[in-house]
Amino acid sequence: MRLPCPICGERDRREFYYQGDAVALDRPARDAGGAAWDDYLHNRDNPAGETRDLWHHAAGCGAWIVVTRDTVTHAVSGAKLVGAKR
Amino acid sequence: MRVIKPTGTPLTFTFDGVQYRGVEGDTLASALLANGVKLVGRSFKYHRPRGIVTAGSEEPNALVTIGTGPSQEPNVRATTVQLFNGLEARSQNAWPSLKRDAMAVNDLAAPFLSAGFYYKTFMWPKAFWEKLYEPIIRRAAGLGALSGEANSDTYEKAFAHCDVLVIGAGPAGLMAALTAGRAGADVIVADEDAVMGGRLLAETFDVDGQAGADWAADAVAELAAMPNVRLMPRTTVTGAYDQGTFGALEEVSRHVPRSDAPRECFWRITAKRSILCAGALERPIAFPNNDRPGIMMASAVRAYLNRWGVAPGKAVTIFANNDDAHRTAVDLMDAGVKVAGVIDSRADVAALGDYPLYTSGAVIGTKGRHALDSITITHAGGTRELRTDCLAMSGGWNPTVHLTCHMNGRPQWDDAIQSFVPVEGAIPGMVVAGAANGQMSTAACLQSGAQAACAVATELGLSPVADVPSAEDDPYRIEPLWQVDGKGRKWIDFQNDVHVKDIKLSAQENFRSVEHMKRYTTQGMATDQGKSSNVVALAVLADATGRGIPETGTTTFRPPYVPVSIAAMGAGSQGHGFAPKRLTTSHHASVARGAPMIEAGLWYRPSYFPHPGEATWLESCNREVGYVRNAVGVCDVSTLGKIDIQGPDAAAFLDFVYCNTFSTLKENRVRYGLMLREDGHVMDDGTTARLGADHYVMTTTTAAAGQVMTHLDWVSQALRPDLDVRFASVTEQWAQFAVAGPQARELLNSVLDDAVDGDAWPFMSCGPVSIGGVKGRLFRISFSGEHAYELAVPSRYGASLFRLLTAQAEALGGGAYGMEALNVLRIEKGFITHAEIHGRVTAFDIGFDRMVSQKKDCVGNAASRRPGLLEAERPQLVGLKAVDPKDKITAGAHLFVEGADPVSANDQGYVSSVCWSPTLGSHIGLGFVADGPNRMGEHIVAVDHVRGVRTLVEVCHPVQFDPEGERTRG
């Protein structure tokens, strides 16, 4: 498996550390309430199809990236830095 | 026997201790056949005599053990072993000898050993399975054995990248490689054989007016001369993975007698495009007793004859449902080998030469104990027996679709060739060409190879030209024939001893799905993965269930295509290669002092520094604790993570990653910080020093240094990109030593260029210092509860500073201390490590709830306020003290109210850290007890069911020594 780091280019997945769904980027406000925080921390979809996942280019540039990938075909359709406009 | 005089260098080798001659270029299989050796092994289950069946990696029968001692390699296919001088090969699964195999009684018991036999018979009583049945079955149904010694061979792994990976170098592969290479693409050609050319080496076809093998040699020479083409012979592509990644196994030095080179190399090849030219595999026909040595695939007979000049028999018969039968007969007769008869299952066929042809024919029986003697056939004219010592069979060809299925692709049935062909696009970026795609003539293979290369080269922006040579373009004529009725077992999977009746039984017992049949019968589950037999098996299943073959479908093809040794996949990761070693600057000095080094993550740290006369580690540890409590001790703490943090928003950043506040920390001061995960649990702790307005240095625990760095990257990039802050790990840039004890300042002042005093350097202060002119950093912090400092210098000065500090400490009645003493010192003071903050505890649990500032947001702030995380019943941090000081407490013990049954329903908490405290003269510990802070003084029982230890302990404050902290501040 290969992932396109926006900074380094396409690299072997062994260089990356996997974190999970990119919903972790949508951090609720401190006072958003228990339900919002519970959802943010624990609830994840399990899509058959497109998914947006977080990867850390740990053995590379250190960038956290959002990779768009298809869980059925494994096709990777893109990646961008977590700080980039969503 | 050899019928064409060989040109290669003569070689000698042994099989089962007998010496034979072969020639360079032989495989072990061709050399054995040249010497008339037909019986090469016993079958897995019934111990039936078996011979060589194929000439390639699909071989089910001819598994042998190569070599002796540590490098002994079992289950090697004789058909893929390159012969070398002195090769030692042995047969397997036979005792006392291949000819008199005691376990052959299994064959007589065959009626009781049908498919599913193990499941049905050995179900009950359960205990018998492990103790009785399994050992017996394992001994009887074995393959080759390992030597039991550590493998002395080396293995390698490597990565390669290319534009176009051509898999297989037969006519299609060579043509594809030539076309792509000539167009300028960066090409890798991988082929499992030692010589490239595929079937061109085994057939007598011409290409471009010259012998196919010669054309192949010319093509290989042209490719070898291209700087943009890499040829990888003896390299089997084993799997197709995501984004154009392929696994491949190269035999690097397996084919030479002795070598310093690695035996095998496991490659990971990344290709922009791939062209699969893996060819096709011939399949057997399931006729009665079709497994005797001497019965082999027709394609193998031609390969041994045309490539190695070896005739596998003196009077050869051929049984087929396609034109291969006649091709084989013609080749044999041209070489002067007698063809005793061609049995063609088809009615309307004509002989291509002067040999007896039996149309509408079938082989209905075979005879011969250790090798084939004769066969019984039926044909249009009746029934008769034919004397023959070699029967070549062909049930047709199966395109080698395996790699196209590794990403969930399912091949399609093609009636015209009576087999499965790949579906287009099964592997992104892959085009399939040649026989692997169902193109069965040489011309079609060449044409499709060129076409495939043109397509991918064009996609890559090149301008390829297809220049296809002429070759035979005979139509592939086949009529389906899978099984022949008659008395005797009709073998399908030769390696796992599965025959037609087993599959019918499977269907009868309602294991009708192909995946169920596979598991019920073990069809295709041997090391050859049913390469030649699977399609026959599912045709028989289709027949037994009354469904068509397309409806029956195939089982799942999974990597690897051929067996790959664990040693090759794990190359470089054995022994010390398993994990890198991180050594501190004091490492060699510690080792020189005899300190046992213990692993802390990847680091190695001294456990203790033994002195003469000390019999146990505990004596050394107690002495070292005494250094710190009574004089001064020195300890290397460089392994703690150090992260340099700078920028205008550094303070705001720290306020966000720590639950407590750092923006209020004054310059030249240090503060303890607690870091939470977003779910409100503790991630890590450590001290962070403010070196300047915009400059901090954070310390992490040794264990979590990497995790914290990753976390800071996350917070900075994902959660707070608004903050202007930069940070870098400086763990390896600084060597840092703890100097702890009542005489710590005295020691420091003996080495610092400018003395420190209590007024300028109060507890939790920090700042620059100079040691012999070297700029360092001093932190007045303590992990022992004593008056203590940590002194940091650039790493290149670490070794000499450690020598200096320990020498000075010894002069003051102290010395170096290791991890054991460090642990005792911190438990006495109730300082936590990852034994306490193990991922399931909150700030509340360790009594630090008030540190979670409610004036600001931080990672974990919101979640830490969840009701369930703030309840008194939660196990909370306490100190533990043995009621009888001599009673040992064990870490991991669980805590129970006195008199309560020690079962999980009564669990009150657990012990996390323990030690013998020489300072307090007692066994003590730290642990977590429900409502702990309100149970001080209570007696409770620590029960360790694993070690069988039970200790009465008193619950006390976590800080058991100097609770007021007077020594630290003094």
Ligand SMILES: [Zn+2]
């Ligand atoms: Zn990168």
